[in-house]
Structures are given as structure tokens and as C-alpha cells.
Amino acid sequence: MAVLNPIIDETLLRQAIHVLKPDNQFFEVRVVYNNKKTLSGYFSNADDMIAAINHDIMDFADCNFYITLQRLNPKCANRSQYGRFQKPDATTSDSDVDGYDWLMIDLDPRRPTKTSSTDDDIQNAWNVTNRIYAFMQNLGFYQPVIAFSGNGYHLLYKIRLGITADTKKLMETCLKTLNMLFSDELVDVDMKNFNPSRVCKLYGTRAQKGADTLIAPHRMSWIVKVPDEIKETDKVYLEKLAGYYPQEERPQRYNNYRPRDFNLSEWLDKYGIEYERATFSGGYKYILDHCPFDENHKGKDAVIFQSTDGRIGFNCFHNSCSDKKWRDVRILFEPDAYEKRQQEYEKRIYSKSRVPLKKIENKDGSSIFLTAMDIFEMPKPEETFVRTGIKEIDRRLRGLKLGATTVMSGLRGAAKSTVLIEMALECCQNGNKVGVFSGELAPKNFMRWMNLQAAGKGHIEPTQYENWYSVKRDTQKQIAEWMSKNFLLYNNEYGNDYVAIKEVFMKAIEENHLELLILDNLMAFDISGLSDNKYEAQTQFVWGLHEMAIKLGVHILFVAHPRKAMGFLRLDDISGTADIGNAVDNAFIIHRVNNDYMRLTKQMFGWKDTHFTYQATNVIEIAKDRDGGNQDIFIPLWYEPETKRLKNDRAENKIYGWDKSSNDFTSIPVDEDVVFD
Secondary structure (H helix, E strand, C coil), X not given: CCCCCCCECHHHHHXXXXXXXXXXCCEEEEEEECCCCEXXXXXXXXXXXXXXXXXXXXXXXXXEEEEECCEECHHHHHCCCECCCECCCCCCCHHHEEEEEEXXXXXXXXXXXXXXXXXXXXXXXXXXXXXXXXXXXXXXXXXXXXXXXXXXXXEEEEEEEECCHXXXXXXXXXXXXXXXXXXXXXXXXXXXXCCXXXXXXXXXXXXXXCCCCCCCCCEECEEEECCCCCCCXXXXXXXXXXXXXXXXXXXXCCCCECHHHCCHHHHHHHCCCCEXXXXXCCEEEEEECEECCEEEEECCCEEEEEECCCCEEEEECCHHHCCCCHHHHXXXXXXXXXXXXXXXXXXXXXXXXXXXXXXXXXXXXXXXXXXXHHHXXXXXXXXXXXXXXXXXXXXXXXXXXXXXXXXXXXXXXXXHHHXXXXXXXXXXXXXXXXXXXXXXXXXXXXXXXXXXXXXXXXXXXXXXXXXXXXXXXXXXXXXXXXHCCCEEECCHHHCCEHHHHHHHHXXXXXXXXXXXXXXXXXXXXXXXXXXXXXXXXXXXXXXXXXHHHHHHCXXXXXXXXXXXXXXXCCHHHECCCCHHHHHCCEEEEEEECCHHHHHHHHHHHCCCCCCHHHHCCEEEEEXXXXXXXXXXXXXXXXXXXXXXXXXXXXXXXXXXXXXXXXXXXXXXXXXXXXXXX
């Protein structure tokens, strides 16, 4: 006769197995008693597990139930405790695990051992859970399963990794990073959960630690929130998270900087940086009174970390400072600590204010032809650029130079419009003003795409249609308010006659101080007013843009579709006059990485199957760079279907300036109030 079990909830147990072990995945459940007795059972479904609990467990006092999270070797089913609970000859070890399925972040309130949590303890754990939830969302992790352990909270992120020394180290570093960033005197991020065989609380069972009192009662564990779709977060995001852990800096001969000997406390005191020093398991953290880059970022939001071996890291949890590292902090107070000239150069060329063009006036005695010494003695002209957001273009070309032109081409579906929208968003992010002509998209459709790209993974919602996502209206409003000062879109209702539009463009550039003008695309304009001859009209169009860019000190980027090419798409295949390639300063070609791309590049360039671009989804090619001479430079990009973004690397998750949620650590959205009883 089965014994009535007082510490399980069968409904919650079934939900837990359905979420954690779908499709009859194999798992072990372990029952651990305070008197050190352990029972073990292996199961493949919730029904058999619950039946075994009710049949085999005779003593429910002072016991706790746990489950293996990761993917087990099916041969463990040959152990004698399969389908039932008994005293085990062996339980799951690391060698019995075939792979990682979950990254578990365990937020446990600090309290005496063998005691349960108080209400205050649980609230403290919930507060830290919220902060980590927002942080992980901004990193690009998919939504986690959120669970209450009975004494604290768990965030469970779906992953898929094999078991190697490298993946174990990666998981360990991820938890060490979160411990470094978020553990405090009240709540601890458990760092021991990286080993593959580690067990987790079996949700739907009561947590029984210490005495069951009114102040610290035994509580039922349960799953608080399950996302609509549990998506696997790619390994690259784990690597990105692990990258926040302080990295070793090489000693620099020119400033005698030796990380192991660097006295961080003295350095902070020297520059009057106020802080509160605390410890974490791997070293010390200096909680700054305010962020060095923004005095409004106060509290515990800006922290400098120093590991016991001397490595130093910095993190501010606000979006506007998310890219700042320890190196940036040091340069802020010691400009010559690293490459001072490079820092000053970047600051100058990416200035948000445009440099006015100087008019050259004829002078008596001036030479029509210049000698080499005349040229040597001439002052170097100032150059100003706007960043594209495509890191390799910004590195090689320094961005898009004001007073220059760029043509972009690519086959249909190569993602040209996606790249243009991201360039426009990058302008808004950096305070540069951008104007856009989109002849093929109505304003609402254009903004729909732009909203998805601006919102990012953390702020999009699936719709009833497959691979079709939307952005909430209040989020759209926030994006619009953020963009309003730096973005203009031409109203297509005013027609596409280029002769008339050109005057409007020039006026908009001058009155709004536009630094980038995007024209998508040449074929969307009626250019018949320039010439009766089609190709002559295109020549007039292109050279007219070139002159406008120089005269008004703006960068003009326009799209020109290619002719039907027999082989791999090249600059000469751009439709229309050859003057397109001659007139522009830069030319980019967007490629989609598919079978044709791989076949044709192998034929043309002799690339091997292992070529780095074949791992990407799209490629942007620098086909011409008048200033730097770059040519045939292929830059891999990764397309994210949900957000329509093209990313510099697979783990990139840009947070644009409209998004203030990570600064406020908005509460985790749950479907109902959290109940602890």
C-alpha cells in the first residue's frame, strides 16, 4: 500500500519533468537525508518517478529531492536502481554525463548552514535574480526557466555543449564571472554548479533544511516562469559571459606596468576615486561611488575587480557604459598609459561636430603646379568620419568619411537594407545625424524593420506566424523618441523626381547638419530629368552626388543593383554606367553565404572548404577604398532572424541608447505573483 507523501506536489513535479526532461530524457533523482543516508533512482518519465516515490520512500522527514540536469549516458539505465529508489552502489558521476543541457545559476541567500531562508532572505535573492536576468538578457541569452528552490532562486538557461576540459572550464568561468559581478554580503551565486554531474533541486518537492519554523519555514519548490519557447543559447554567448572575468594584461615596457605588482587601492586613492572595498571568491572588488564615465551611475553599478593573481576588470551595468573596460578607466585618468596618440586620433576623427569646409581663395603668386616641398609644407586637411557599426569596416576604412561617397550593391536577398538600417542606427547611437531615402519601403514598413533591429532579442515577441516577430507599441515609442533628434526619413508621398528631390536633400543636409545620407536605391529615382539618355543620366546622378558630398561635407551612401552576372558578383557588375565605380570613394558588395557563393568563390579565388567566411551567413566585401587601397576584403557577418540584424560576431547583442531597462533592472515578468508557501 502506497504511503501518502506529504512533501511532493504531483502537478508541479510533472511540470518540472516536462520542462527539464522533455521527450522521455533519462535522468537520476536522488533523495538525501540529513542523517547522510542517500537513495537513488533512474527514470525516463514523471509517472514512473512519482509511482516510485510513493512506493519506495517510507520516511519523508528531513529529506530533500534532487535531479540531474545534464544529458546522461543511456547505459546508466543498466544500474540496479532503474525505475525504483534504493540505496545505490553508484550514482551519476562526471564520466556518466554525455553533455551539458543547462547553465544553472543558483542564487542562494547567505545564512547559517542547515537552516531555511527567511522571507527577507528570499526577497534579497529575488532582487539579485532580477539583476542577473537583465544582465543576461542584454548579453544576448535567450529567456531562461525561472524556478524557486524553496530557499532561493534558479535561472536555467538552455544550452548544448559536449563534455571536455574546455567546456568544463567555460562553465566554471561563467559562474565565477556571475559570482564576481553579483554576489554580495546577502546573496551568493553558487560557483560549484559547473561540474556535469551536479544535481539540482527537484521542483515540486519541499525544501527541508533545518527546523521548520514560522520565521524560516520549509517551503515547496516550483517553476515560476517558463518562456513560450525554450531556445538554446549558443556557446558563443557563454564565451562572451566568461570574457567578463578579468584578463591578464601583458607588462608594458614603456610604462613599467606589471599587473601582479599594480597596487589598485593606491591608484584609486591617487586619482581621488571613492570606493568601497569588498571581497569575492577570486579576489577583491572596488565598488565605486559613481561610474568614472557618468556620475549619474551610482550605487553598486560600477565596479573594478582585481583577482588574486593581479588581473583587473571593470564593469558598469548601464547600457551607455557597457563597452567600457579597465583599459578605458585607466586611460581616462592616465591618457598616456597606453597608446595616447591612437586615443586622441580616434577622438578627433569621430567628432560629432562636422568640420566646416574651408574655401580656397586665389592668391597672387600662387602656383598652378606644386613642388614636392610645396606639398610637404601644406597643412594636413582635417578628416571626420561616422562609424558604420561594422567593426572591420570601421577599423580598415576608419568609417565613412565626410565629403565622400559610397556605392553598395548585392543580389536580391543579400541583406542590403539590413546593413543600411544598422548604419543609420549606429549614427543615432553615436550622435551623428542621418537622413534616409527608401524608395521601395513605405514609412511604416521601413520603421517596422528598424524597430526590430533597434529592439534586439530582449524586446521582441513572436507572433502567430512562423519566423515573424513584433515590437510592443510602447517600445516603438521609446525607440522613436530616442531617434527623433538624429534620424530623418524622406516621405515618399512627395515623389521620386530626383531633380526636385536633390534640392530638398541639400536643404535638409544644411539645415539639419546631416552627416550621412543614405539613398536606397538608384533605380527608385526618376532621373530622366538629368538626360534623355539612360546612361548619361546615371553618370550625371553619380557625379552629382560626388560633388554634393564634397560641397556640403556629408557622406552619401547609395545602393545600385547589379546586372545579371554570370559568375561571382564584382564591382563591374553594378548596373548602369561605369562611372559609378569611378566616381565613388568606396564600394561595398553584400553577399549571402549559400551554395552559389561557396562554389563561385572556390572557382575564382581557389578557397578551401575551411575558408572563414563559409561559417557566416552573409559577407560584406570592400570592393573599393580610394583612400586606403583596400580591395577584395571579405568581412563575415551573422544574420539573426528574430531581429533582422547582421552581427559582427555570433555573440554580438547591441544595446542601443533607447533601452534603459538594464539600468533600472526591471523585474522579471511572471504570469502570477510569486508565492513562497
